[in-house]
Amino acid sequence: MVDFILYNTPQSTCSQRVRFTLNAKKIEFEQILLDLFSGDQLKPEYLSINPNGVVPALKHKDDIIIDSSVIIEYLEDILPDNKPMRPTDPVRIAEMRTMIRFIDEVPGPAVRIPTYNLAFLQHFKDMTEEEFLALADSKPLRREFLLKMGRTGFSKEDMDEALGRLKRTIVRMDEWINSNNGDFMMGDQLTYADISVMPLIIRMEDINLSNYWDDYSSIGRWLDRIKNHGAFKDTYYKGSLLSEKYPHLKFDN
Numbered sequence: 001m002v003d004f005i006l007y008n009t010p011q012s013t014c015s016q017r018v019r020f021t022l023n024a025k026k027i028e029f030e031q032i033l034l035d036l037f038s039g040d041q042l043k044p045e046y047l048s049i050n051p052n053g054v055v056p057a058l059k060h061k062d063d064i065i066i067d068s069s070v071i072i073e074y075l076e077d078i079l080p081d082n083k084p085m086r087p088t089d090p091v092r093i094a095e096m097r098t099m100i101r102f103i104d105e106v107p108g109p110a111v112r113i114p115t116y117n118l119a120f121l122q123h124f125k126d127m128t129e130e131e132f133l134a135l136a137d138s139k140p141l142r143r144e145f146l147l148k149m150g151r152t153g154f155s156k157e158d159m160d161e162a163l164g165r166l167k168r169t170i171v172r173m174d175e176w177i178n179s180n181n182g183d184f185m186m187g188d189q190l191t192y193a194d195i196s197v198m199p200l201i202i203r204m205e206d207i208n209l210s211n212y213w214d215d216y217s218s219i220g221r222w223l224d225r226i227k228n229h230g231a232f233k234d235t236y237y238k239g240s241l242l243s244e245k246y247p248h249l250k251f252d253n
């Protein structure tokens, strides 16, 4: 029996952060895969693990840790010597966490809008209004998000706003990479700031938005380094990209 069990979903960006960290730190873990469209995340047995009804959740021996940004730093706290990915200077740690807050506030929520409109909407289209409202009501964290989307999708205004936030993220990343003058966002060390934004950039690439960084060569080079990292392949195993499940994404937008 291994000490770490990760409740997660192959295509979930938040799960990918944690899988990458576990793989980079070479931590052996078991996976329990949840099917988010069958409602596994809302079943009482999972809500007792993560009352927010979202993946990921990490079980470490008898403790449960939830929320991807919390989990990745927890792994650093308990295993600081396995491939350190947090600076040691308090000011640099603060800088890293400021980047993560930006990522969780700006591109994290923004990438969900095109993801739902382009890929997930089809799961809701055939529901009756009552079924849809009941589903929204059952989501501890995403009730209002779902109600705003409705069964017909987010409005053009919502989409434009989200895409604008993703564009601003690229500009900000370019500034971070250039000002720190290294391979990664904080310089030569790969940190949790890189790991936090990685799945969002991979998702953007997957849904055909990689032209957003056509004019920012720093991002292309950063992405190549991330993809060449030893943990990448094990994190993005077959079935981890959205376009593998929804092949139209490669061509549609």
Ligand SMILES: N[C@@H](CCC(=O)N[C@@H](CS)C(=O)NCC(=O)O)C(=O)O
Residues within 6 Å of the ligand: 012, 013, 014, 015, 036, 041, 053, 054, 055, 056, 066, 067, 068, 069, 139, 142
């Ligand atoms: N802040 C949370 C967000 C987790 C989250 O939103 N997970 C999504 C997948 S990336 C989910 O489980 N969604 C299920 C649902 O909306 O019902 C984290 O970073 O762990």
